[in-house]
Amino acid sequence: MIGVLNYGVGNLASVYNALDSLGHEVEIFDDQKSMNKYSHLILPGVGSFVAGMNLLSKGQLIPEIKSFAESGRPLLGICLGMQLLLDSSNEHGLTSGIGLIGGKVVRFPNGNGLKVPHIGWNSLCNIVKHPILHSIKSSVDMYFVHSYYCLPDEKNSVIAYCDYGLEFPAVIAKNNIVGVQFHPEKSQPAGLKLLNNFAAWDGQC
Amino acid sequence: MLKKRVIPLLLLRDGRVVKGINFQDYRDVGNPRTAVKIYSAQDADELVFIDTQGSKASRDYLVEILREAANECFIPLTAGGGIQSLTDARQLLMAGADKVIITSGAIEVPSLISQIAGHFGSQSVIACIEYRGFGNSAKVTYQNGSKSIDLDLIDYAIQLEQEGAGEIMLNSIEKDGLMSGYDINLAKQIVGSVSVPVIVSGGAGNFMHIFDLFRESDAAGAVCASLFHFGDNTPIRARSYLKNLNIQCRTLK
Numbered sequence: 001m002i003g004v005l006n007y008g009v010g011n012l013a014s015v016y017n018a019l020d021s022l023g024h025e026v027e028i029f030d031d032q033k034s035m036n037k038y039s040h041l042i043l044p045g046v047g048s049f050v051a052g053m054n055l056l057s058k059g060q061l062i063p064e065i066k067s068f069a070e071s072g073r074p075l076l077g078i079c080l081g082m083q084l085l086l087d088s089s090n091e092h093g094l095t096s097g098i099g100l101i102g103g104k105v106v107r108f109p110n111g112n113g114l115k116v117p118h119i120g121w122n123s124l125c126n127i128v129k130h131p132i133l134h135s136i137k138s139s140v141d142m143y144f145v146h147s148y149y150c151l152p153d154e155k156n157s158v159i160a161y162c163d164y165g166l167e168f169p170a171v172i173a174k175n176n177i178v179g180v181q182f183h184p185e186k187s188q189p190a191g192l193k194l195l196n197n198f199a200a201w202d203g204q205c
Numbered sequence: 206m207l208k209k210r211v212i213p214l215l216l217l218r219d220g221r222v223v224k225g226i227n228f229q230d231y232r233d234v235g236n237p238r239t240a241v242k243i244y245s246a247q248d249a250d251e252l253v254f255i256d257t258q259g260s261k262a263s264r265d266y267l268v269e270i271l272r273e274a275a276n277e278c279f280i281p282l283t284a285g286g287g288i289q290s291l292t293d294a295r296q297l298l299m300a301g302a303d304k305v306i307i308t309s310g311a312i313e314v315p316s317l318i319s320q321i322a323g324h325f326g327s328q329s330v331i332a333c334i335e336y337r338g339f340g341n342s343a344k345v346t347y348q349n350g351s352k353s354i355d356l357d358l359i360d361y362a363i364q365l366e367q368e369g370a371g372e373i374m375l376n377s378i379e380k381d382g383l384m385s386g387y388d389i390n391l392a393k394q395i396v397g398s399v400s401v402p403v404i405v406s407g408g409a410g411n412f413m414h415i416f417d418l419f420r421e422s423d424a425a426g427a428v429c430a431s432l433f434h435f436g437d438n439t440p441i442r443a444r445s446y447l448k449n450l451n452i453q454c455r456t457l458k
Contacts, residue, residue, distance in 0.1 A: 011414050013301055017276050022434065047304075047326035115402040117328045120425060121208040121250060121455040141208055141455040143281055145303070145328045145371075164207055186281050186303065189458055 002199060003038030004032040005065075008055040009045045009080065016191055018185040024199045032064045041068050041201060045080035049089040049105060049148070052080050053097065062098055069100050074203040075177045076132075079146060082172065082179030086150055101174045103152035114165040117147040122182075124170050128159040131201045132178050132194060133171065140190040142170070142182035149181060176203030208455045209419050210250040210426035211443045213433050214406060217242055217286070218257045224434050226382030228350045231257070234434040237270050245278035247439040248457055252282050253428060255306065257349065259287025268300040275301025283331060289314055294321045298329060298439075306374060308333040311346040311365060312354055322369025330448035331404075332370035334362060337378045343391060350378045358391065358415055359398045366399045373399060374428065384410025384431050392422040404428055412438070412446040419452045 004015050006028050019026040027038075035041065043065065045052050056062050069075050075086045084098045088193035097105070108116045121141035127133055142162075149168040152158060162170035162181070174178045180200070184191035215222050215237060222240050223231040235253075244252055246297040246302040252274065258269040266288065271284055284297045285306030294305045303393050310317045321330045336343045337350060337359060345361055346353045362373055375395055377388040387408045396403045406428035409415055432438050 011275075011298055011301060011303060013272075013275050013299075014279070014303075018279050021277075021279075046329065047324070051324075110400060115400060115425065117401065118207065119328065119372060119402050120210050122206065123456065137458075139456050140458060145281070147327070147371075183281075183303075186279055188279050192279060 001027060001038055002040040002042060003035060004028045004042045004044060005035070005061065007045070007052070007059055007061055009047045009052055011046070012044055014183075015042060015044050015078065015186040018195055019199065022192060022196050022199070030059070032059060032061050034066055035064045039073060041065070041073065041075045043075065043077040043084065045078065046145075047080060049080065049083055049091040049097070050076065050095050051094055052084050056084070056098070065098055066100065067094035069177055072176050072203050074198060074201045075100075076198050077177075077179040078185070079181060079183055082181055083148060083150055085177060085179050086152065089148060091148055093156055100177050101152055101157060101172060101179070102154065103150060105148050107148050108164070112165050116147060118164045119145045122162050122164060124160040124162055125167065126161045130159045130173055130205065132173065132197045133160060134197050136190060136193060139177040140185070142187040142191060144182045146181060150179065173205070175205070207425075208364050208453050209447065210404070211415065211440050211447075211454070212251045212404065212426050212428045213244050213249050213440060213456060214252055214253045214255065214428050214430040215429065216255050216257050217263065217267060218272070219263075222434070223257065224382060224430050227289060228378050228381055238273065241270070241274045241278060244440065245280070247441050249280060249440040250455055251280055251426070252278070252286045253306065254282070256286030264293075264296075268296060269296065271300040271302055285331075285333070289317070291317075291320045291324060294323045294325070298325060304329050304331050304372070305357075306331045306333050308335050308376075312347045314343075316368070318365060318368040318370050322371070327369050327371035327399070330370050330373040330376050332365035332368075332375040333376055334358060336391075337379060339379065339388060346378060355454050358420045359394060362395045362399050366401050370401060372401055372425075373408070375403065375405045380408035382431055386410065386414040387418045387427070389418055389421050390426050392418065396423045402426070412443050415443060416447055416452060419447065
C-alpha cells in the first residue's frame, strides 16, 4: 500500500485521488509510527521549505523518513517534497533539509525576463532511462508551480530536466528515492502515468 | 519552454454556472458538475471557479463543487469569491483548490495576501485586479464593481506582488461578456511592471482574441468564459488554433 505523508502542508487530496483513480491502494497518514507498514512512501507538499522542515521536525518524522529510505522501498517527493530530500535550501536564509540526496535548493534568478514563480505547463528534456519515467515522452507537458529548484551535487542523479530560461532538474533519482518538481497529480495523463510507474516500481534501477 | 494557458472560468450563482455582461445581467449557462466533467474531458489547462455571491450557502456550494472536481479532474484548480480571511482561503485549499483568487479581500483586509502567502506559499495566491475604464482613466474596483478606490493600476499590481501574490489576474469590467477582445494595452503595461505571471480575463469572443493577447503581450494565460459557454468552442480547439499560429501550447500525450 502507498502511504501519502500528511505533515500539514497543502492539498493532499489530489495525490490521493489520482492514485485511487488508478486503482492503487493508498492512504493518507500522519502518524510516524505507521510509516513502516507502507510499501511506497510519497512526500507531497507545497509552500515554503522552512515551514515544511519545521512541520517534519515537529512531527518527529525525519528519522522515520530516513529509515524508510534506508529500507530500500520506493520514496517519491513531489514539488516541495522533492526539495526537502536535499541537504539545504537558501529560501529565507539557509535551512537544512532531510539530506537523502546531496545538494541544495536555489531560487530562479530574477531579471532574465522570466516570471517567477514558474507556473504552468512545461515539458521535460534530457530524459534518462529510469523505471519512473517509463514511456513518458519528452514532448509531453507537466504542471509546474515553484520559485525554487533542486541542484543535486551529482549530475547523474538528475534523470530529466526542464527548460525555463535555464535547464533545471525536473526529476532526480538516487537508488530507491525519486523527486519530481512538477505535480504529477495535476498533470493529467502523463502525470498519472508517472504515478503508475512509481506504484509499480520496486525501488531497483 | 513554458506554454501559454487557456483557462475556462466558471462563475457560480445559486448552484448554477452563470455569465453576465459588464458584471451584470447574469444568464444561466449550465450545471457546474456537468461543466467540470466537460472541461476535464476537453483537457482545459486549468479551471477557475468564482462564487459571485459570497454568502455562507454559496461558499458551502463552492466547497462541494471543488471537492468533486478534485476527485475527477487532475488539472490545477483555482477558487475564489468572498475570501476575507486566512480561514476562508484554507477552507478552499483543503477542499481541493491549488490556488485561491483574492479580489475585494486584498483591498478590504490589510495583509490578507501576505498572510495566505506566508502560510501556503505565494504560488497559492492569485491577486485579481478588477477595474473599470481603459488606459490612464481605468479605476480599480471591488465588490463586483460596486465600489472603487483611487489607486493607480500599475502601482496596485506592484503592491500586490510585494504583498506576496504569486500571480496576478486582470479583470476588465468594461470588457466582461462582450466577446470583443481583451484589454491588451493594460495587460501589456501590467505584465511589464511585475515579475510574477499575469493572466487576463474579460473579452474573449473567439480564438483570434486569445492569439492577439499572446502575440501582443507576454501574458501567461487567457481566461475565457463566454467563449466556451456560448457555441461549440473547446479548450482543445483553442489550443490547436493557437498552435497553428505558433503559440506554444500544452502537449498532452
